[in-house]
Amino acid sequence: MRDAFVRALTELAGEDPRVLLVNGDLGFGVLTDFIERFPGNYVNAGVAEQNMTAIACGAALTGARSYTYSIGNFPTLRCLEQLRNDVCYHHADVTVVAVGGGFSYGQLGMSHFATEDLAILRALPDMTVVAPSDPWQAYALARQLHARGGPAYLRIDKSRAGLPEGHVILGEARQVRDGDDAVIFATGGILGEAVAAADTLAAEGAAVRVIDVHTIKPLDAAAICDAARICGHVVTLEEHNIVGGLGAAVAEACLDGGVALRSFQRLGLADCFPDIVGDQAWLRARYGMDRAAVLAALRAVL
């Protein structure tokens, strides 16, 4: 996903000289091609995320189309007030790119788990929040975000759902499995766990709909309400705290839309900080957000 984003950004720099990538001193080897081809569209702000965001914002207010790039919580939580006061309040054309969403850096420890970012960024007025599920989608959504302009947050994680390349439209939830017995809403690469669970249940005769909510904000509330109304049983899946993220957004949409649900289950991190490490798949299993957890949640209600 990360390489797909960088490929999109490299193309965009070739097409649009206003592109400015403000790096937070990361991306060894990953950004080399971009830096060599577009040195005038690149600056490394060093290990200083507040200033990285400020430089990107000041440049954007002066005609640049800015991107900030870092990992985990560094380009979001570390400089949250710069995002709120400077980027969002001024409607500055800044797209924040964080690689390492969720447990991507699962062995590195709590500092590197990005598990509250969706909730916090979603609460910022004027901020678009996107979490692609596959590399092809990261590429397509990066290009669509550029066409739309910032403020935006692009959350890239190391996993991939593994779905075939298809059509994706920024702001439109995407159905990837059909069914009326229950619906799973998922965001990011963890979508693959939802699909695996749905496919297992399909073999057992249950038709579970799966919807890829790659755009958390603005939320496609109409599509979410339609699916929830038809299916009745709702499961949300996110590599993120269950507080404030996708599950909360879906719950808000359903309540706002007057959708009466038969059941509602949020799968994700249960409002805690993991104090152990492991790879992404292991941590998903340990914290109840893998395919087995999805299966258990659905079997409890179907």
Place this chain on the structure above:
Amino acid sequence: MKIEPIAPPDTVDLALRLRRHVVRMCSRGGSSHVGSCLSMADIIAVLYGDTLRVDPTDSSWAGRDRFILSKGHAGACVYAALAERGFFPLADLDHHYANGSNLSGHVSHKGVAGVELSTGSLGHGLGIGAGMAFQLRRMGGDQRVYVVLSDGECDEGSNWEAILFAAHHRLGNLCAVVDYNKLQSIAPVAETIALEPFADKWRAFGWAVERIDGHDHQALKVALARSGQADRPTCIIADTIKGRGVSFMENQVLWHYRSPQGEEFAAAMRELGVEARDA
């Protein structure tokens, strides 16, 4: 009575008018920070009366110099300068702090022609200014960026990130002016988080540094003009007096908060050459 340094009358007169406006605005609005406004009135008057290339009829003119008030709590003084320069009617100043007004206590760009950046949380302006200067140079423009900071604001680490960045990229088109009145929120700077040796710090970070009397218009003009010739960013450390121009507000932390009302308002305006009944 201190004799004003020699300076063209326009900016001196403008500074006096700014002082009258801010005392009036802070009185009418019941708002704080009159001392912070008076402290930098000369800096703002020289910037808006002499230095800045701006067009009041076209506040988004691409060729303009950029001005950022990073010490956003002194926004009343910038609103007054913009109104004096004709960005919007002077009568609008009456709405400062009022219900439904755009003229917030901390400077805001929303609905206010001529304000580049809304601030209020300290430590934001210099990094944004560096980003603007970086982008202006990328585009080959000769526009300059000026950022006014408070001394207490220099406690914010984000400033020092920006100071490193601007020096590394030799942003000669960036000029920071520190309104060094030596009083921060609740106590003197020296007793809070000492900044001295202040000029040495900026110099060690790679900036050109000028230390001047921040109420001396000629010195301000010379320093600001010289900043335009530097091949690196310039910091003008402007020694000022908080509350300058109203004797009983000078060097008093109280006037970071207190709003001049009644006889205090009348006395302040009298010192600024206006009888209360005309204020």
